[in-house]
Amino acid sequence: MTAEEIRTRIEQALPGSNVQVRDTTGGGDHFEALVSAPQFAGKTTVEQHRMVYSILGREMAGPIHALALRTSAAQT
């Protein structure tokens, strides 16, 4: 799993989102993601994180060992 794959996956699932993903160790299993998306509007942080986790689905249970997440509703 690469940071780019994660970014693409999230951006496709959340059109109009702004996504930044960093592989924190270079090992392809620990990541940090910043996601700003219009779909997050009116949702709690827990709900926003659940949306990202569900987009990544199975990967969360295997290839992705850790994903530090920051989410926010898009300004525009």
Added chain:
Amino acid sequence: MSSVKERIQSLIDKNRILVFMKGNRAIPMCGFSATVVQVLDRLGAEYETVDVLEDPEIREGVKMFSNWPTIPQVYIDGKFIGGCDILRDMYQRGELAPLVRAEATAG
């Protein structure tokens, strides 16, 4: 015989602040779990921990229970609060202290 779901619910009911984590308060076995312990300790919170590494059934069960794929997980007053990122953000915004403190006044 109780299902894992019932075991988890009962743990949450019995402990006002409960952390499902890897390792324990003294020796967290993961950086994210360590952060949660650090934040709660800094606020002087009284909390219990469940070491999911000691209990594979709870380790997988709590992910289903909370609809949350990662550990640690924090419950306060029976409500799922979030994992490490959310807890740290709430702490930094000053939102966690009142939640934790309610304990003293309810006491």
